[in-house]
Amino acid sequence: MITIDFSKRGNLSLTGFLYQSLKQQILDGTLKPGEHLPSKRSLAQHLGVSVITIENAYDNLIAEGYIYSIEKKGFFVEEFNAAGEIAEKQSAAIIPVSEENTEKTGNPAQTQSFFADFTKNAIAANKFPFNTWAKVTKQVLTRQSSQLLATQNMQGCPALRQAICQHLKSFRNIEADYDQIIIGAGSEILYNFILQLLGTNHIYAVENPGYHKIYKVFTSLGAKCAAINIDKSGILINQLEKSNARTVHVTPSHHFPTGIVMPIKRRLELLAWASAAPSRYIIEDDYDSEFRFMSRPIEPLFVTDRNSRVIYMNTFTKSLAPSFRISYMVLPKPLLALFKQNLNFYSSTVSAVEQFTLASFINQGFFSRHVIKMKNYYRSVRNFLIAELQNSKIKSQIEILEENSGLHFLLNIKSGKSASQLKEDLAQNGINAKLLQEYFYSSSDSSDFFSLPKAGAAPDAKNQAAFVINYSGIQIEDIKQIVQRIEKSL
């Protein structure tokens, strides 16, 4: 039976110490790959702790891939591919957006490092299957050398586009010909193509609140932009109509940053808007649809659309890592013809080696395995964080707004403080988070939505603040401390 010396736990909770000890025993081989672990009940009896303590520790270990469970059989130590993969897990640091990133190009005042940063698209470094990626890269470099040196198809290599088609069919029910797919080195490149395709002499609409980078890309390329308010179903069609926009960018499967999933009624209204006049298009940004946790995700607009008015976009930035610059879009056929006519002089923006590697990574099943693993991991982080918040000392002051989807949710906090003061106090306690109102485009924008104070209106009368909690970069074992730090800030 497993031995744990709880006298050595120091400041750690029982669960935290148990989790650390079991992890250590797996890493040093005391617990062997495939070994059947004791049931929660028997281990609890043996160690003299509660079943819930064992359960929490087991859950963390499952989430991080150290152990797995088989229904009615119990818990087992994971089989690792290679010693190297365990070694990676030992150096388990979360990768923050590197300091490089703000160095010189960013605002130096923001290089402060936080105990937990909810504003970044960080991912857990120990989650990426480096060994597998290295193995597939090596295969590609040795077996496909002659193909690798050739100039690639400007839309992306057919092997990768075919692999994406398969993935889209099984994950998103999208039936597309691989020829409709355009691969680009990041979504920004694809927006750039779209603007060259549709022109910059009309108005592009974006969601308000929303992801400001889209707005910046559009305006930087010379287009006019209109920020359209949303309600609890998503973008407001009457405002969209009034704006005279011809193209609209939306995130229907998981609105950024509110997390709203656009219901079918609003979707049909949006599609009807597009079909009501010639040359109206919808850019459907499906950026984190891989991470919907409950039930089957809602069908993309691209599938519901019957009039070829939807450009579907997705990225491997969320599902692999932000440093892999591979995104793609699926063009409706009439736009595809226009694209080939006007933009086929461009070169592909993604290197052949990475395109072939990713194609092989998908085709060998590594990608879907990785997505499932990450989804389980993110679900555990999310559930644990939400549970800890809901059981915290401040549980009566908080409200969590989420729809079981994506890598962020909203945390609404009522306190005696203004939103900006609370944000500052959180930062003082090592917690970095952005206010929802920061994602609005101007302080006069309506935000009756969620009964939140108007953007910029701080200190506000209502004494409540909604924070966008982008949790993909935090560690499970830090969550208890994160919640304590939030409690302390109120």
Place this chain on the structure above:
Amino acid sequence: MITIDFSKRGNLSLTGFLYQSLKQQILDGTLKPGEHLPSKRSLAQHLGVSVITIENAYDNLIAEGYIYSIEKKGFFVEEFNAAGEIAEKQSAAIIPVSEENTEKTGNPAQTQSFFADFTKNAIAANKFPFNTWAKVTKQVLTRQSSQLLATQNMQGCPALRQAICQHLKSFRNIEADYDQIIIGAGSEILYNFILQLLGTNHIYAVENPGYHKIYKVFTSLGAKCAAINIDKSGILINQLEKSNARTVHVTPSHHFPTGIVMPIKRRLELLAWASAAPSRYIIEDDYDSEFRFMSRPIEPLFVTDRNSRVIYMNTFTKSLAPSFRISYMVLPKPLLALFKQNLNFYSSTVSAVEQFTLASFINQGFFSRHVIKMKNYYRSVRNFLIAELQNSKIKSQIEILEENSGLHFLLNIKSGKSASQLKEDLAQNGINAKLLQEYFYSSSDSSDFFSLPKAGAAPDAKNQAAFVINYSGIQIEDIKQIVQRIEKSL
């Protein structure tokens, strides 16, 4: 002593057969790595062939990296890193632009395959050091894993920018801070940045004749373009002045496609034009400066410039392979400040793995070794092709215009045929080449330059045609046959 059975040479020339036989003996180990080969004279005596036959075969083998020579010591079989690298050399095919490339996006009529294609940026597949690249990639994936997952600096990773600075210092005498460098997934991305930086509400000038893709990128992004004629010193400053352009794109170190190297007088005039009014900029495209064969290359405009009006651009497309999507530009400091202010919201367009791999490839000396090897190889191809043309049956009908630089030259052919007819007859004989006049922007453009017929004026009175010979994709052993096919076409 080496044994060669010339009775088996079939249709091959003595040199061709000797070259093939020696290569085979190196590949199958009959001739061992490091082995001292007989002198040209003694091998010629032994085999009963002329010294020139041996010399040509040895030259080919040196060019392809099978043997090397040490002054006053003689010729030796190359040491290969690994069995794999020899195997690669066996499958020595030249990589044409893959059929994929024109499939669906291109004109299907152009998918015809040619015996020799002088229109493509193909590179010799057996020249790329796949094993080294794979080794460095593996090192990067295992040693730098945590850095690889972080969001990268939007200008590119500092390690690569520092490596490029070193390279620019030693190869081009450019003193730049690494912070002035912006890395992009191909030059088109960088042009795109430049247009967002300088705006599209003024005229961009391009060289006429020139690389039409630049013009397409500029106009596709909404800028107005003016095509400015060139004379034997390059772009005409008085026409540039008259055009009211504010930005000009030039290829001073090796004009595309004529090969002209801009002399210092014209360079100073061009720099004076830029300084004569505010907000005038020169984009200096130094795309194939690594491949200057004689003497030290002329200093870049970026170095001569004293008024921060030159944006320097270069690419790894020519020096590595077109499928590596890595280019860079060096911004003068005032523009750098503007870039950081306006465009720092963008993400880097090159994946972290390739950036770190290339940085390490440069820092470990593999890049400069590769460039030197390729330069020697291209020089051999070029010299052999030119020599064969100058010794051919049509030597009195041809004129070669080149300046010992870059990967293309002009071949002017006088025949009884119109330019378009000759082009067609060459294609019938498996030789694909573009006419110089195809690089002019309109048929009314002046081309008294080289006393060539006006663009589009076919059949022409002068019965001469200038072809752009982009030779980087042809094989040395095919050259004799290529020249025979050209002879046949006249």
